[in-house]
Amino acid sequence: MSRRKQIYEGKAKILYEGPEPGTLVQYFKDDATAFNAQKKAILDGKGVLNNRISEFVMTHLAEIGIPTHFIKRLNMREQLIKKVEIIPLEVICRNVAAGTMAKRLGIEEGEKLPRSVVEFCLKRDDLGDPLIAEEHIHAFGWASSSELDEMIAMTLRINDYLQGMFAGIGIKLIDFKIEFGRLPISNEDGVVGHQVVLADEISPDSCRLWDRETNKKLDKDRFRRDLGEVTEAYTEVATRLGIIKEQNQHNATILSVVSNDD
The missing domain is CATH 3.30.200.20 (Phosphorylase Kinase; domain 1)
Structure with a gap:
């Protein structure tokens, strides 16, 4: 092309x-x-x-x-x-303590969380993509209440599906980061609204994936931690x-x- x-x-x-x-x-x-x-x-x-x-x-x-x-x-x-x-948020879903969450909360890496946790970061490379609360999202208008509800619901549904898909091939889904975008909805009169859709990518760059038997890392942490064989x-x-x-x-x-x- x-x-x-x-x-x-x-x-x-x-x-x-x-x-x-x-x-x-x-x-x-x-x-x-x-x-x-x-x-x-x-x-x-x-x-x-x-x-x-x-x-x-x-x-x-x-x-x-x-x-x-x-x-x-x-x-x-x-x-x-x-x-x-693109909605200026990174949505992170965590099933097992790892990475920054483990350090931030003093939890041993690899400990299974009581339930899946959804976190938000502001998409700002110059600020290091800081962790933010839902209140920040509402206050600064980065997403509406209905958009936020849709993103959380879709994230948890994606998590359920991916956990099952990876479990079937012997991999644990530790956590993942996704992004969402607003897709224009149009008719003969022009744009009449927007639909929230999954955007960006889902890959080992954006997921933590561990072998179920050995806990071998099969993701970007191999690069972050100088483990080699990325x-x-x-x-x-x-x-x-x-x-x-x-x-x-x-x-x-x-x-x-x-x-x-x-």
Whole structure:
């Protein structure tokens, strides 16, 4: 597909103008970042794997009625998505204490939480994406009460589905971060409202995934904590999901991913 005008570039993805009004092309980079981009690296093949894994997850969530921005995968690194207005919040759902929550509350990492916990962070890289309360969201108008209710309900439903999906392949879903957007609803008179839809991506970049038997980390924490074998871990997730066939060698894996393109 020919490239169009670049709209936005983030730490892990680039957005281009889409082929039709109301669409964008989302390109997955091999860039890896951590600690608000203080740590950076290029991990060959990471973007390919995240593209395929996110496509798989978004497609299955749509099948259970979760509205998303995803339309279709275009090639090994690009997706066609609906253009949405991103709500400036990161929504985090936690099932097991890990990462900043474990440090913040003095809970041993790996301890199962009494129930799933939904947290919100303000999407502001310059501020380090600070943790905020629902009261802040209402006070500053970052989302309406009905939008907030929809986001929480969808997050918990996504959590239930993903926990079951990953449990079926021997993986524990520790936590995940998602984003939502406002999709315009139009009729012959123009835009008449907005629908809240799941946006961005769901991949090992945005989820903590541990092997159920060994607690081996299969996610971005391998990069954050200098554990090595980052793309190998992502490959293992894709292999268990049935997205790719081979796992023996990195090059063979990428060839397998590419050969499955439409």
